[in-house]
Amino acid sequence: MYRSRLGADLSDITLDYVSSINDDTQIIFYDILGSQAHTLMLYENQIITKNDARKILSALQSLKNEKLDTLSEAEDIHELIESLVIKKAGMTSGGKMHTARSRNDQVALDIRMKIRDDINIICNCLLDTIEALVSLATNHQKTIMPLYTHLQQAQVGLFSHYLLAHADVLFRDFDRLYTTFVHVNQSPLGAGPVGGTSIAIDRHSTAKMLGFDGIVENSLDATSTRDFVAEYMAMVAILMTNLSRISEDFIIWSTSEFSFIELADEFTSPSSVMPQKKNPDILELTRGKTAEIIGNLTAVLTTIKGLASGYGRDLQQIKSSIWSASKISISALMILKSILLTLHVNEKQMKKAAESSYLIALDIAEKLVQNEIPFRTSHKITGGLVQIAHESKKPLNKLGITEISQIAKETKTDPNLIMKIIQSTTITSSLKERKSFGSSGYDEQKRMIADRMKKINIYRTSTTKRDNDISKALDGLSNKINELTK
Numbered sequence: 001m002y003r004s005r006l007g008a009d010l011s012d013i014t015l016d017y018v019s020s021i022n023d024d025t026q027i028i029f030y031d032i033l034g035s036q037a038h039t040l041m042l043y044e045n046q047i048i049t050k051n052d053a054r055k056i057l058s059a060l061q062s063l064k065n066e067k068l069d070t071l072s073e074a075e076d077i078h079e080l081i082e083s084l085v086i087k088k089a090g091m092t093s094g095g096k097m098h099t100a101r102s103r104n105d106q107v108a109l110d111i112r113m114k115i116r117d118d119i120n121i122i123c124n125c126l127l128d129t130i131e132a133l134v135s136l137a138t139n140h141q142k143t144i145m146p147l148y149t150h151l152q153q154a155q156v157g158l159f160s161h162y163l164l165a166h167a168d169v170l171f172r173d174f175d176r177l178y179t180t181f182v183h184v185n186q187s188p189l190g191a192g193p194v195g196g197t198s199i200a201i202d203r204h205s206t207a208k209m210l211g212f213d214g215i216v217e218n219s220l221d222a223t224s225t226r227d228f229v230a231e232y233m234a235m236v237a238i239l240m241t242n243l244s245r246i247s248e249d250f251i252i253w254s255t256s257e258f259s260f261i262e263l264a265d266e267f268t269s270p271s272s273v274m275p276q277k278k279n280p281d282i283l284e285l286t287r288g289k290t291a292e293i294i295g296n297l298t299a300v301l302t303t304i305k306g307l308a309s310g311y312g313r314d315l316q317q318i319k320s321s322i323w324s325a326s327k328i329s330i331s332a333l334m335i336l337k338s339i340l341l342t343l344h345v346n347e348k349q350m351k352k353a354a355e356s357s358y359l360i361a362l363d364i365a366e367k368l369v370q371n372e373i374p375f376r377t378s379h380k381i382t383g384g385l386v387q388i389a390h391e392s393k394k395p396l397n398k399l400g401i402t403e404i405s406q407i408a409k410e411t412k413t414d415p416n417l418i419m420k421i422i423q424s425t426t427i428t429s430s431l432k433e434r435k436s437f438g439s440s441g442y443d444e445q446k447r448m449i450a451d452r453m454k455k456i457n458i459y460r461t462s463t464t465k466r467d468n469d470i471s472k473a474l475d476g477l478s479n480k481i482n483e484l485t486k
C-alpha cells in the first residue's frame with residue numbers, strides 16, 4: 001500500500017525478511033487504540049469531518065473483534081490495519097486516518113503502551129512473590145539455619161531472615177520498574193516521521209485520551225529514541241538475575257547433600273532413565289532464561305548504539321526482545337511465588353547443619369568483647385578454641401579447662417571467663433542476643449515482617465492507582481467513540 005513511488009513489489013522472500021507482522025501481533029490492540037485516539041483528535045480539531053471520523057472509528061472498532069490475517073502483503077501491523085480501515089470505511093474517509101502521523105511515531109507509541117502495561121503486570125507479580133516470601137518468613141521466624149559466605153558456613157541465622165533479604169531485593173526491583181514507568185508513559189504520537197507536521201494537531205489531547213502522563217516533546221526524540229526500552233530491559237535483566245540467585249540457592253538446598261528444602265512435585269521434572277530422580281528443572285530454567293534476557297538487553301543496546309539520529313528500520317528488530325523479556329519475567333515470578341507457597345522446609349536438617357559446625361564462634365568472640373577484651377584478642381582466642389575443638393573433633397562447649405588454658409595464657413585472659421562463655425553460648429542464645437538493626441536475631445524478624453507487610457500494602461495501592469488511571473482514560477476514549485458512532 002505504501003509503495004507509491006516504487007515500481008516493483010517485494011518478492012515473497014524479501015517481504016518475509018522485511019515484515020514485522022509476526023512480532024506485531026503483541027501490539028495490535030495498542031495500535032487500534034492509538035489510531036482511535038488520533039482519529040478523534042483529528043475530528044475534534046476540525047481536520048477531518050464527523051462523517052469521516054465515524055466511518056474510521058467504526059472500522060477500527062470492528063477490527064478489535066476480528067482475528068487479523070497476518071499472512072497479508074502488509075509489511076507490518078500499521079500497514080495492515082490502515083489497509084483494512086480503508087477497505088471498510090472507503091478511501092475517501094479511511095484514507096484520512098494516517099493524516100499527520102507516521103509509522104515511526106505509531107510504533108513508538110505501541111511499544112510504550114505495551115511496556116507500561118507489562119510494567120504494571122510485573123509490579124503486581126513482584127508484590128505477589130514478595131508476599132509469598134514474607135508469609136513463608138512468618139512461619140519460619142524460629143527456623144535456624146546456617147548463613148553462608150563463599151558457600152561456607154558463616155554465622156547462625158534464621159530462614160525468615162534469608163527470605164526477607166530476598167523480599168527486600170524484589171522491593172528494589174519494584175522501585176526500579178516503578179520509576180521506569182515514568183519514562184515510558186510519555187506519548188510520542190503526532191511526532192510524525194521525525195520533524196512534526198504542518199497540520200494543526202493537538203498532541204496533548206491524544207496523550208490524555210490514551211492515559212499518558214505527558215508527551216515526548218521533541219519529535220526527533222519521540223520517534224527515534226529507544227532508551228526507555230533499554231531501561232526497561234535493564235530493569236528486567238536485573239530482576240531476573242535476582243530470581244536466578246534464589247533459584248540457585250534452592251537448587252543447592254534441594255540436593256540430598258543439603259536436604260534443607262524439598263520442592264513440590266509440580267515444580268520438578270523426572271529423568272527419562274533414572275526412576276528415582278526429582279530434578280529442579282524449573283528453577284534451572286529461571287537461571288537459563290536469565291541468560292536469554294541478558295542477551296536480549298545486549299541486543300537492544302547494540303541495536304541502538306550505532307544508529308544515526310532519526311528512525312532506522314533496525315529498531316524493528318528489538319520488539320521480539322521486549323516481548324520475550326516481559327513474558328519470561330512474568331512467568332518466572334508467578335512460578336517462584338507458587339514454589340514458595342508449596343515448599344517443604346526441612347527444619348531439622350537446617351538446624352543440624354547449623355549445630356554441626358562452629359557457627360557461634362563470632363558470638364563467643366563478641367561476648368569476650370563485652371568483658372572488656374579487645375576484639376582482635378577475642379578473635380585470636382576464639383580462633384584458637386575452634387582449632388583445638390576441630391582437632392579433637394568436639395563442639396566448642398565440650399572443651400575442658402586444660403584445653404582452654406593454653407590459649408588463655410597466650411592471651412593473658414582468665415580461662416574461667418572463657419569457659420563460662422563457651423558453655424553458655426548456643427545457637428539459640430546467639431539468635432536471642434543478635435539485636436543489631438536488620439540482623440538475623442529473633443527480635444528483628446518480627447519487626448521486619450510487620451514492616452514489610454505494611455510496605456506491600458502501600459506499594460499495592462500505588463500500582464492499583466496506576467492501573468486505574470490508565471483504565472479510566474481508556475474508558476473515556478471508548479465512551480467518546482461510542483458517543484460519536486452511535
Ligand code: ARG
Nearest residue numbers: 020076103104107313315316
Ligand atoms: N514495522 C516498523 C517497526 O516495527 C514500523 C515503522 C516503520 N517505519 C518506517 N519508516 N519504515 O519498527
